[in-house]
Amino acid sequence: MIKNINTSNIKYDQNGLVPVIVQEANTGLVLMLAYMNEEALTKTIQTEVAHYYSRSRQLIWMKGETSGNIQQVKALHVDCDQDTLLLKIVQDGVACHTNHLSCFFEAWLEERQPQGNLGIIRELEAVILNRNRHPIEGSYTSHLLEKGLDKILKKVGEEATEVVIAAKSQDQSELVYETADLIYHMLTLLVKQGIPWSAVETELDKRRQMTANPLE
The missing domain is CATH 1.10.287.1080 (MazG-like)
Known part of the structure; x- marks a missing residue:
């Protein structure tokens, strides 16, 4: 699905990383912000499972490797400046280590509104999946x-x-x-x-x- 793409024009920062916005493919909900280096991006494309680079641990990791909350990749986009990626995925379980579906669960400037496209269904499903595993x-x-x-x-x-x-x-x-x-x-x-x-x-x-x- 996303195997035959050219990644040579991607602009990595001075540390060899590119930021990745992760979005739920079915609902459009933004789940998290992560980083990839060239190897993590290659693994993601080859396996169609999200791999990222941990800046704190300085290693490549597969999302859900220990938690089981794997992200199945459905689409990959690059922005107009070639320095930011958008990864559209189907989330198994929750994306955030706090057991929230999204890492962006804390609203500062507006009240939480009901999610469109049945987003609340996916969020509820993620909670139930998490209770089933843990x-x-x-x-x-x-x-x-x-x-x-x-x-x-x-x-x-x-x-x-x-x-x-x-x-x-x-x-x-x-x-x-x-x-x-x-x-x-x-x-x-x-x-x-x-x-x-x-x-x-x-x-x-x-x-x-x-x-x-x-x-x-």
Whole structure:
């Protein structure tokens, strides 16, 4: 996908590094800022998995090498001055070492707004994935995943019923609340089954392309 590209014009700084802006391919969310040297860039292109250069440790590292939060590369762009890269990836788990999906979770100048393009779904999926890999005592998500598939399926069934009841009662606020519960439990089910949310997006996109009405 990105193997046959010419990187010879990239302008590295005096330390042989180029900054890399990392963006979630499905949502457009900016996840982190990192650096690459020529070798890290080559590894990234060859493997289609993000590799960076650690300025503190002075070595090349693969994102997710120890945490499991791998970044699958979908696209690579260079800016007009050839001195900054934009890496579009699909994030497995979270990008930040603080267990936030993005390293830019602290807003200074504006309030946090709901993310477009189903970004909140990807963020929630990342949290559930993280709880699956690193269970936390007292976490409902960790408890649910530990109890297994039957427990999760029971909750999905219960929440689906609650959605129906809320809709029948014409209670819009309750319907929104119960729908959020159902979506959360469905995401937990997908994580338990090893199915990424991107697979659902792909299926929906496939249906949209097949017909003008995706529900026909």
